[in-house]
Amino acid sequence: MSLAHAIMTAVLDDELTGYELAKRFDTSLGFFWQASHQQIYRELKALSQKNYLTSRAISQQKRPDKTVYRLTPEGHEYLRAWVHESTKPRLAKDELFIKLYNLSEENVADLMEEVRERREHVQRNLSLYYRIRNKNYPNFSSLSTRMQGVALVLDAGIRDAESIIEWCDCTLERLCQVKGQ
Amino acid sequence: MSLAHAIMTAVLDDELTGYELAKRFDTSLGFFWQASHQQIYRELKALSQKNYLTSRAISQQKRPDKTVYRLTPEGHEYLRAWVHESTKPRLAKDELFIKLYNLSEENVADLMEEVRERREHVQRNLSLYYRIRNKNYPNFSSLSTRMQGVALVLDAGIRDAESIIEWCDCTLERLCQVKGQ
DNA sequence: CCCAACTATGCAACAAATTGCATAATGAGT
DNA sequence: ACTCATTATGCAATTTGTTGCATAGTTGGG
Numbered sequence: 001m002s003l004a005h006a007i008m009t010a011v012l013d014d015e016l017t018g019y020e021l022a023k024r025f026d027t028s029l030g031f032f033w034q035a036s037h038q039q040i041y042r043e044l045k046a047l048s049q050k051n052y053l054t055s056r057a058i059s060q061q062k063r064p065d066k067t068v069y070r071l072t073p074e075g076h077e078y079l080r081a082w083v084h085e086s087t088k089p090r091l092a093k094d095e096l097f098i099k100l101y102n103l104s105e106e107n108v109a110d111l112m113e114e115v116r117e118r119r120e121h122v123q124r125n126l127s128l129y130y131r132i133r134n135k136n137y138p139n140f141s142s143l144s145t146r147m148q149g150v151a152l153v154l155d156a157g158i159r160d161a162e163s164i165i166e167w168c169d170c171t172l173e174r175l176c177q178v179k180g181q
Numbered sequence: 182m183s184l185a186h187a188i189m190t191a192v193l194d195d196e197l198t199g200y201e202l203a204k205r206f207d208t209s210l211g212f213f214w215q216a217s218h219q220q221i222y223r224e225l226k227a228l229s230q231k232n233y234l235t236s237r238a239i240s241q242q243k244r245p246d247k248t249v250y251r252l253t254p255e256g257h258e259y260l261r262a263w264v265h266e267s268t269k270p271r272l273a274k275d276e277l278f279i280k281l282y283n284l285s286e287e288n289v290a291d292l293m294e295e296v297r298e299r300r301e302h303v304q305r306n307l308s309l310y311y312r313i314r315n316k317n318y319p320n321f322s323s324l325s326t327r328m329q330g331v332a333l334v335l336d337a338g339i340r341d342a343e344s345i346i347e348w349c350d351c352t353l354e355r356l357c358q359v360k361g362q
Numbered sequence: 363c364c365c366a367a368c369t370a371t372g373c374a375a376c377a378a379a380t381t382g383c384a385t386a387a388t389g390a391g392t
Numbered sequence: 393a394c395t396c397a398t399t400a401t402g403c404a405a406t407t408t409g410t411t412g413c414a415t416a417g418t419t420g421g422g
Contacts, residue, residue: 002276003408009282019370032278039409041372062418064370083288087276087295089302094271095183097213097337099264101190103330107264111330114268121270145359149284149292152355156278156348163344167337174333178326184378200400220379222402243388245400 002088003043006033008052008071008079012146015056015068018044027128031157032090044069052078103178112175119168126161129154183269184224187214189233189252189260193327196237196249199225208309212338213271225250233259284359293356300349307342310335 010021010029021044022037024030035043047053052075055067071079096114103111137143137151191202191210202225203218205211216224228234233256236248252260277295284292318324318332 001407002274002279005276006279009279012282017370018372022370032273032275034272034274036410037370038372038411041370045372060369063368064415064417066370079283080287083280083283084291087280087298090273090275090277091215092213092271092273093183093215094213095186095268096271097334098183098187098190099268100330100334101193102260102264102327103333104326106261108326110265140355145286145289146282146284148355148359149281152284152352153278153281155351156345159344159348160341163340164337167340170336171333174321174329178329182377198400199402203400217380218400219381219402222400226402241400244398245385245387247400 003033003035003039004047004052005079005082006035007040007043007047008075011053011069011071012079015070017066017068019066027125028132031125031129031160032153047075051075103175105178105181108175108179112172112179115168115171115175119165119172122161122164122168126158126165129158129161133158184214184216184220185228185233186260186263187216188221188224188228189256192234192250192252193260196251198247198249200247208306209313212306212310212341213334228256232256284356286359286362289356289360293353293360296349296352296356300346300353303342303345303349307339307346310339310342314339 006025006029007021010016010024016024018037018041021040022035025033025035025040044053044055048055048069051072053069054072055069057065057067059065096118099107099111099114133151133154137147137154140148140151143151187206187210188202191197191205197205199218199222202221203216206214206216206221225234225236229236229250232253234250235253236250238246238248240246277299280288280292280295314332314335318328318335321329321332324332
């Protein structure tokens with residue numbers, strides 16, 4: 001259900017296409033929500049039928065035609081009311097940790113490589129978050145209330161990424177000792 | 182698919198019932214995987230049919246009868262091979278951050294309460310992780326390789342929880358200022 | 363010039379997860 | 393005495409998410 005809320009929140013300020021939404025769920029929004037383009041297009045259609053979103057077709061010459069979506073007043077009110085409802089605990093699933101539970105001399109090299117890849121991936125996200133913060137949220141106090149909320153989420157993403165990178169470095173050192181018997 | 186791997190990993194050392202597994206997915210394992218008891222019982226049945234787990238019925242007088250599951254050699258081999266396969270990126274979904282994107286003077290009090298609850302929840306988990314570490318993994322170097330892997334995951338859980346608590350404290354201060362205009 | 367990646371959308375089949383319900387005994391607290 | 397939480401398992405319906413496929417022009421690199 002909350003994919004709907006995430007999408008509606010994403011189009012609070014911007015008019016966006018399904019394609020652009022998919023990219024955001026893969027980058028900035030990806031810190032706290034993920035969705036495939038198939039899911040997004042399905043949900044956009046459902047939300048339009050419920051009258052929470054309106055769509056507008058845009059013809060393009062050099063690119064395929066596209067449809068941009070924006071929040072309706074009904075959608076805005078629905079979202080406003082939803083914020084007051086009880087919040088589900090965060091959901092996290094990470095295969096890497098299941099695999100680490102199975103650590104052995106036989107697989108330690110593979111797992112080190114996985115941790116290295118995880119570090120790189122998180123480092124890329126962190127760089128992106130820094131860029132977004134420097135560009136759009138340089139001074140917290142000067143932001144509008146809504147943008148302060150966004151900045152707080154960005155801060156969570158940055159802290160999360162930094163802490164994971166530290167763990168990766170520490171873990172790689174320890175796995176290196178396991179590898180060398 | 183990976184619920185299967187998580188369950189098989191959980192019964193690597195211990196014989197467990199579906200009920201006990203459900204409790205673990207709600208506490209220690211919950212850091213990196215969650216599953217309802219309905220999901221778990223279904224998966225246990227499927228894994229038994231595939232011959233990756235064997236079950237043993239235990240009659241009880243004061244409590245309902247129960248069934249304990251353990252890993253078969255086939256299950257062990259399957260798990261061993263799976264560790265070498267490519268790992269999917271972590272999946273995280275958190276409604277709290279969607280709600281923070283919608284921060285306003287109207288909802289700031291509710292959101293502060295949500296952040297406080299999140300802090301308490303994470304603090305409870307952190308205390309549990311500390312207890313587990315002090316009890317079972319006090320000295321990293323003296324552990325078996327497999328247990329070192331478990332200790333590394335525990336370390337990730339501790340770092341994660343500590344960093345979230347810091348964010349909650351910082352966020353509560355900032356939200357307090359928003360509340361007071 | 364060819365191949366890959368990007369832009370842009372969507373259907374259909376399938377797998378995974380959630381929600382609601384059901385049973386049934388024991389122990390702990392008010 | 394009554395109520396609530398705990399132990400212990402499971403079915404059925406629905407919702408959500410994944411995987412595979414399909415189309416089709418543009419842009420960039422080697």
